[in-house]
Amino acid sequence: MSQGNSVADAVAVNPLQSLRGVSVLLGVISTPLALWQESFLLFAGLCYWLACGLSWQTMSRRNRLQALVLSGIGAGAALLAWLLANPVDFSGLLKGNIALISMLVAVSFLGLVSQPDLAEGEQLPTGKRSILGTLLGVHFFGAVINLSALFILGDRMSQRRSLSRAQVVALTRAFSAAAFWSPFFAAMGVALTYAPEARLSELMFSGAFLAMAALVVIFFTVRRLSVHERFEGYPLRLNSLWLPSLLAVAVLLVHYLYPQLSILFIITLSAPLICLFTLLLRGSVAAPLRGHVHGRLANMTNEVVLFLSAGVFSFGLQSLLAGQGSLLPFSEFNAWTAGLSYGFIMLLAVSGLHPVIGISLIGPLLMPLQPDQSMLGIIFLSSWALGSAAGPLSGMNISIQGKYGIDGMQIMRWNMPYMLGMSVLVMLTLLVFERI
Known part of the structure; x- marks a missing residue:
């Protein structure tokens, strides 16, 4: 956005x-x-x-x-x-x-x-702490206010020059990783729409694990890239993270107290009310x-x-x-068929189609197999989180291209190894989830 x-x-x-x-x-x-x-x-x-x-x-x-x-x-x-x-x-x-x-x-x-x-005239920090602050800032603020956070941090980091490869990698990967778990991200809304019986706690727990692993991978990647180019990050203040944290906890608490209310309804009602009260x-x-x-x-x-x-x-x-009945070439839904479904959505994403198109196609095809809804939700969230990073025509990458002049195909080439590596971890997560 x-x-x-x-x-x-x-x-x-x-x-x-x-x-x-x-x-x-x-x-x-x-x-x-x-x-x-x-x-x-x-x-x-x-x-x-x-x-x-x-x-x-x-x-x-x-x-x-x-x-x-x-x-x-x-x-x-x-x-x-x-x-x-x-x-x-x-x-x-x-x-x-x-x-x-x-x-x-x-x-x-x-x-x-x-x-x-934001503080006018404040110097952009450098070094390991600046990388960590940038990743946490774009991830947690992006989890709540979506693309607005990407632009706020990106504008500040590009004041003196165009964004470097390390900065683009940090921003795009850390932002899209919020799709693994955030109840305020479009990905969670899609997952709960096409897997309506998925359990939010399971989606957020498995998604948080994948997001943490992604942030670790991104941190070491950006640190390696910053050896050859100076990395200027974002001056994050921890006291500014209270509202994103409060919102996530509030959604979980309300859902626990009133399980009959859907997550989409809780967020649709609570977000504007929180905004109105704060204003x-x-x-x-x-x-x-x-x-x-x-x-x-x-x-x-x-x-x-x-x-x-x-x-x-x-x-x-x-x-x-x-x-x-099912038109797919398999008769049951397990970790391997979930992985194949995930791979199909990802293939469409890197071909230039939005992940929601692949999800809206594969979701109805899988329903006759009576899939585990939470496992289905995991593949939807993961395909969004990684498809947005690697897809050359994802909304995020198009926005980066239009605002900062960085070619979408170049972003795809930078993020493709990350997507492939994280996809292995997604598959392992599905295997573990199946056995729990």
Whole structure:
């Protein structure tokens, strides 16, 4: 996700952009209400599609093409399923991934209140501690405010010159590793959408192990690279990590106390409320929220349309496969078949497709095998964490390319060995998980 959380975003906003922002806001407000009246979910879907329609001309060409292809295949598959006399609830075309999208929108509000402190004129630190501080900073802040953290740290580190290879490796790998475990990351929303019975505690525990291993690997890689080039890191302060830590603990606690509530619902409801409460304590509410709605929310449609179209694609595929049994060349779901599924999603990711496309394809195909939902969630989280780092057209790498002028294919070449090495650890994790 890109920056856009400042009050200045409200300046020079045209009416069309304002309408997009309000449409997205109505979508996120309507989603929790669906617990009491399901029709609110349809209304949220209409709001999100309206926002995407209003920004169709300004949307990236790649996103428009992917949305058309995925939505076309999904709608066609649902129609074919209906012609074949399969039961099809066509309202599912509008409801797919709505809870996930609303979680992403809700999390964006945290960027208003959870940002690392900046001190003007402060010298960038060097040495081992600077590497560690940079990795922890981008990882934990990225786990909460997503791409905004990447840009905050990246802008500060590139003040004097363009980002070095060591800095790019540190930022991209440490940021994407948050997808292994963070409940606020889009990856967790996708995992819980396509593996709804997965246990959050198991996903976060296994994901935290993989993330810690990744950070260790990244630290030694960056230290080796910094032998040949001076590494200037980010001046992290530990007292600024209290809010990301508090948020993660709060989500786990609420989920423990009210297990009937989904994680997506808890985050969708709690993130904006935490933001509102913090802004009230600071004494400024209306201006930051107005700027966020007309700026950040109005500009989220590139992300929203991808998840909307992936939801249509997955719904159509599920409707067509209903009652057909498994079409995969194996009859049971175990660590090895999980590894093959993970490899398939990763292959699509490095080919330039977003991980959510591979997940929305493989998820319905695996369901007839009655897979362990937590193991399924692990492969979804891992493919996102590593596919984002190595995929040349991932949202993160495209953002790095556009903002700092570093070629996406170059980033892929730098991160490919890391992805392959970590994939071995993912496979070992699946083997251990199967035997527990």
